[in-house]
Amino acid sequence: MPPPPLFSVEQWMDKYETTAKFNIAETCCASVSIEELASLSENKECKASDIIDLAAIQNYGEIRGSTPLRNNLSRLYSSKVGTPLPPDNILITPGAIAANFLVFYALIKPSDHVICHYPTYQQLYSVPASLGAEVDLWKSKPDNKWLPDFDDLKAMVKDNTRMIILNNPQNPTGQVLPKSLLQQIVDLAASKDILVFSDEVYRPLFHGITPMDKDFPPSILSMGYKNTITTGSLSKAYSLAGVRVGWLASRNRDIIEQCASARDYTTNAVSQLDQQVAAFALSPDTLHSLLGRNIQLAKANLELIERFVIKHDEYCSYTKPVAGTTAFVKFERDGKPIDAKVFCETLQAKTGVMFLPGDVGFGDEWKGYVRIGYVNRTEVVKEGLEELRKFMRKEYDELPLCE
Known part of the structure; x- marks a missing residue:
């Protein structure tokens, strides 16, 4: 297997x-200390x-994960469903x-075709491609609240389509694939054993849409x-990026066993200390x-x-996020996108404000876009935006444009 691209x-x-x-490029909710975490307990x-x-x-402990932690996760995935996980x-x-990589490593082979929701975290399409799979990108549409077209997905499916890869809520746009579209995806996949x-x-950081x-x-x-199959972690919605705990889960026990066998080559065990913090959170x-x-x-x-x-x-313009921690904002001047890479480099050098350029992080077609991670501590966001405001007034007109 050749290494994936940078x-x-x-x-x-x-x-x-x-x-x-x-740092308002960070995608984690403002991180907490162990003391702050303890203060949030109802106890x-x-x-x-x-x-x-x-x-x-401090031995390896339970190899597949501690019982208290997996019980708590089971409770989360079993809520409001007829069959507990x-x-x-x-x-x-x-x-x-690591969970994402493990899913691909265990389940994808060179003869497979996969379809990946896009734009998204690069790992989700670069790793399957590095494993030899053919990868097609199912593109969200900026002019339709970043929803992809289901008919486009149907047209992409081939006889050797092995997996449909989703990111929900979506990084970088902060949008969601709604329940009705998820049902269409699942029905299509079930009909073809994908x-x-x-x-x-x-998930479950929803702030612009409710369970109602x-x-x-x-x-x-x-x-x-x-x-x-789904993956998650303590990093984003739960403010504990330094606690290196993630997971993968599936209703199909055979999938879990395949991933567990592959996991033997990558992870003996996850830190017992980290898992204790995760179970508490x-x-x-x-x-x-x-x-x-x-x-x-x-x-x-x-x-x-x-x-x-x-x-x-x-x-600048954007579609207001409804979930997650990121917004994908397009910056233009004179009807043309700015050079987002130069924008972000200049902005940080002159103000200390950090953004991520969209064409660097998510592909060349996202020229002029920047990803903003806005769930840092409020004072950081407020002060960063004030520095950005000053930059816009003094420096913005000098930034190069994309052709």
């Missing part, structure tokens, strides 16, 4: 995030020292990035089709407060982004 998003983040004064007697068992022997149908991994894999790492909406998107595991005593904190943070900060875009609507 991972452009991660290369950019690695280069710039440690020197940013106002007001809880202290940070109670989260980790300091007396526990067994804990044994969940594998713990060192982050969602796997459906959904990266749900930004008829098209509120459930997890792909709740759509009634056995051959579905996802416990009934903590989960709702933690998620509530992040949803309110997302709502408050998104209004700051909204006001900025409206005030500068002659230069």
